[in-house]
Amino acid sequence: MIALIVVLVIILILIGWSVGIYNKLVSYRNRFKNAFSQIDVQLKRRYDLIPNLVEVAKNYMKHERDTLEAVIQARNQAQQAEKNVAGQPENAEAMSNLAGAESQLSGALGRLFALSENYPDLKANQNMMQLSEELTSTENKVAFARQAFNDAVMNYNIYREKFPNMIFANAFGFSEARQFTVDSPDQREAPKVSF
Amino acid sequence: MDFFEAQDRAKKNTKKLVFYYALAVTGIIISIYIVTLIFFNSQFNVEGGEVSFWYPGWLLTVSIIVGLIIASGTLYRVSQLRKGGSAVAEMLGGRKINPSTTDTGEQRLMNVVEEMSIASGISVPDVYVLDKEENINAFAAGFSPNDAAIGVTRGTLEQLNRDELQGVIAHEFSHIFNGDMRFNIRLIGVLNGILIIHILGMLITRSVAFSGPGRVSSNRNGKGGNGAIAIILFGISLIVIGYIGMLFGRMIQSAISRQREYLADAAAVQFTRNPDGLAGALNKIGRKSEGGEINDGHAMEMSHLFFASSFQSALNKLFATHPPLEDRIKAIKPSLAGSKPKRKIAGYQKVMKSRTGSEENIGGIFAGHDAITPEVILGAIGTIGGKQVQAASHIMKEIPVPLKDAAHEPLSAQALMFAVMFEAIGKRSSEIPMWFNELAGTSTVTEVSRLMAHTKHGNRSWFIPLVEISMPSLKNMSEVQYRQFREVLNKLAMQTKSDNLFLFALDKMVSHHLDSFFSEKRKPKIRHHHLKTLGHELSVLLSALAYASGNETEKAFSNGIKPIDKFIPEGVKLLPEGKCGILALDKALNELSASANPVKKYIISSVIHCITADKIVTMDEAELTRAITEVLGAPIPIGVIRSGR
Numbered sequence: 001m002i003a004l005i006v007v008l009v010i011i012l013i014l015i016g017w018s019v020g021i022y023n024k025l026v027s028y029r030n031r032f033k034n035a036f037s038q039i040d041v042q043l044k045r046r047y048d049l050i051p052n053l054v055e056v057a058k059n060y061m062k063h064e065r066d067t068l069e070a071v072i073q074a075r076n077q078a079q080q081a082e083k084n085v086a087g088q089p090e091n092a093e094a095m096s097n098l099a100g101a102e103s104q105l106s107g108a109l110g111r112l113f114a115l116s117e118n119y120p121d122l123k124a125n126q127n128m129m130q131l132s133e134e135l136t137s138t139e140n141k142v143a144f145a146r147q148a149f150n151d152a153v154m155n156y157n158i159y160r161e162k163f164p165n166m167i168f169a170n171a172f173g174f175s176e177a178r179q180f181t182v183d184s185p186d187q188r189e190a191p192k193v194s195f
Numbered sequence: 196m197d198f199f200e201a202q203d204r205a206k207k208n209t210k211k212l213v214f215y216y217a218l219a220v221t222g223i224i225i226s227i228y229i230v231t232l233i234f235f236n237s238q239f240n241v242e243g244g245e246v247s248f249w250y251p252g253w254l255l256t257v258s259i260i261v262g263l264i265i266a267s268g269t270l271y272r273v274s275q276l277r278k279g280g281s282a283v284a285e286m287l288g289g290r291k292i293n294p295s296t297t298d299t300g301e302q303r304l305m306n307v308v309e310e311m312s313i314a315s316g317i318s319v320p321d322v323y324v325l326d327k328e329e330n331i332n333a334f335a336a337g338f339s340p341n342d343a344a345i346g347v348t349r350g351t352l353e354q355l356n357r358d359e360l361q362g363v364i365a366h367e368f369s370h371i372f373n374g375d376m377r378f379n380i381r382l383i384g385v386l387n388g389i390l391i392i393h394i395l396g397m398l399i400t401r402s403v404a405f406s407g408p409g410r411v412s413s414n415r416n417g418k419g420g421n422g423a424i425a426i427i428l429f430g431i432s433l434i435v436i437g438y439i440g441m442l443f444g445r446m447i448q449s450a451i452s453r454q455r456e457y458l459a460d461a462a463a464v465q466f467t468r469n470p471d472g473l474a475g476a477l478n479k480i481g482r483k484s485e486g487g488e489i490n491d492g493h494a495m496e497m498s499h500l501f502f503a504s505s506f507q508s509a510l511n512k513l514f515a516t517h518p519p520l521e522d523r524i525k526a527i528k529p530s531l532a533g534s535k536p537k538r539k540i541a542g543y544q545k546v547m548k549s550r551t552g553s554e555e556n557i558g559g560i561f562a563g564h565d566a567i568t569p570e571v572i573l574g575a576i577g578t579i580g581g582k583q584v585q586a587a588s589h590i591m592k593e594i595p596v597p598l599k600d601a602a603h604e605p606l607s608a609q610a611l612m613f614a615v616m617f618e619a620i621g622k623r624s625s626e627i628p629m630w631f632n633e634l635a636g637t638s639t640v641t642e643v644s645r646l647m648a649h650t651k652h653g654n655r656s657w658f659i660p661l662v663e664i665s666m667p668s669l670k671n672m673s674e675v676q677y678r679q680f681r682e683v684l685n686k687l688a689m690q691t692k693s694d695n696l697f698l699f700a701l702d703k704m705v706s707h708h709l710d711s712f713f714s715e716k717r718k719p720k721i722r723h724h725h726l727k728t729l730g731h732e733l734s735v736l737l738s739a740l741a742y743a744s745g746n747e748t749e750k751a752f753s754n755g756i757k758p759i760d761k762f763i764p765e766g767v768k769l770l771p772e773g774k775c776g777i778l779a780l781d782k783a784l785n786e787l788s789a790s791a792n793p794v795k796k797y798i799i800s801s802v803i804h805c806i807t808a809d810k811i812v813t814m815d816e817a818e819l820t821r822a823i824t825e826v827l828g829a830p831i832p833i834g835v836i837r838s839g840r
Contacts, residue, residue: 002256004426005256005260006396008399009260009263009264010389011398012264012267012395013267016267016271019271020271020275023275027278027282027285030285030291033290033672034290034291034293034671035671035700036295037290037291037607038295038604038671040293041293041295041296041297041604042295042604045298108323136641137641137645140606140638140641140642141604141605141606141607143606143638144606144607144676145605145671146636147673147675147676148605148671148672148676149671150673151673151674151675151676152673175640
């Protein structure tokens, strides 16, 4: 009888332990999901800004239709990718699709801004100035929120990969989450100097 | 009843709970002891030998094992919820509302919560939505106002109008102020401990019944079969014992919870000055056939957390955690319930009597500065007057949209903190120091200078509210980002070297609220049970306040001493201005924060007497008081003071 109870207590402790790991995983996952909702809001805002920007640019850059269309197309693709991710930022595939689409979009926008250097009238346009200012600000916010998201994903992945946790994580269906990285040379963060 | 009494009463209730808990555990241990003996006797003592029911050794073994199991169940759940309100909200399937949300329903909810927070002098709590719940319900959870979370169901967002929503949120805020939340979390733990016996019984029954069904049936005559059946029977008795324990737990849960709901309703009416809102919300819940039912699996265990009953049971009367809706409506608005108000609820009347007396006067703070008396402010701690909510909503309307938007987004929110800091120390955007540009990073600096264009024409009375509504966004940073933010903030505070009270209040709010969020720092232990040990600290605190009050320094100081005159040690005196600077004050406040509730009450009383000595509460005083509030953990509704002069 005593042996049975001891076994039961051990089983209970094991159950409690695994439930503990499960809960911790859920809480780490919730954290990066919350962090993604922050990115999401800003991405949506950015997708709304871009058509306006292109509309203004069209009036000046009559010979750059290809570039403008590329921007719109990249924006539509990114928007679609964002929709696919929205509910489930833990989905690694959807996340890397979004990262890819976002990189495309940044590249297209970069080319557009590079070309706009040749059109002084466009650069002086009040609307254009305001829009590009707003776009930059939104992009800064996205970058900041993305850093928070990536930190949260990293914490989740580290916890997930620790020894006993990994067994439970796989059993409970907690797959590895993907960071949201956008590779674009001109989007690198300003160098930080600390004393 | 004031804020501190309410907090202490919540503690007394906790003692009551511990008593019942011990009772329930003892009952369970004895029942299990008896059950095991019955099985033991029937298994090995069939020949009709002496049946004894007294085996001290066995009783001890059972006590230890059962005690351990129940305690581990309780401790496990409490430790799981140690993170505060957000842990509870997430357990219920809540999704944190992003402060920069574009959903109109969510935006409205955020606005209502923000107004309440500003009016009451606490930082904005995290707000959660239970997306899957279609019925109208809401909850508040957490250990202290600092880590509180408020959650509402999707149904609440969609089906209530603004007034009704405000009534519901005011009800939840009163739970925060009444110290109900800490108690509620402990109650969840207790219930879970008892529940574990029930679950254990299920596990035993199932594992034996399913692992060897063949053995049980084919081996009917053998001893093994008997053993298996005995184990199943044992499991079933565990289920029954656990269930009975649960019933008792439920009864404790409902008895304590029902009272509090009336109190919270009464407070909500007082906060909003609009019984129609709350009554309307209750009415809408009543009209739905499912009432406020919550489908999540944890709903029953946490039903005492909710605004309205979250589950329905056949034994409604006995186990209802909430009073019947009709009674609640009747209590706040007799005409709406249709029938004549037969009986007034005693608790409700008491609250209204003790509160309405001061309520009219609280409004005086905004009507003109001359009406402030210390008693009024003291009475208002942990409550909200209707006029304060209006004043808060007025300030919110006055603050330019770009600043409010900035408070709702992490990158901009931290830039906003820097912007108001620069504004407070009177720096223009062209005067931002070089090191700041390098340390904070370009995107932050761009935001800072963008926001400073708006703060430049700003009113100083916006600043504290802005900091309060920025808190949820600042929590959206990662640890790395937060550390960097703090580094810049610290350096900024060090470099300016000015004894700027807003800077001090901001630093206190950020460090108290966010440091505990980003690290597992525990609250300080209570070291002071009377004022005798706090002589120097009181001198520093009151001197600093006296200098902040402007002209009549001596008078302010002696006024502050008055209410605590009998309890303080010798030598509490007005210090020269240089001896009560920010650094000294900071040290003093940290020490004062480690005092017991009754002591804090005297400190607050003294603070309030001091700042109201000249009948004028200046912005300096209001900001310093906000810092004190943050550290002592007593929400003083003083943040909405206008710097009219």
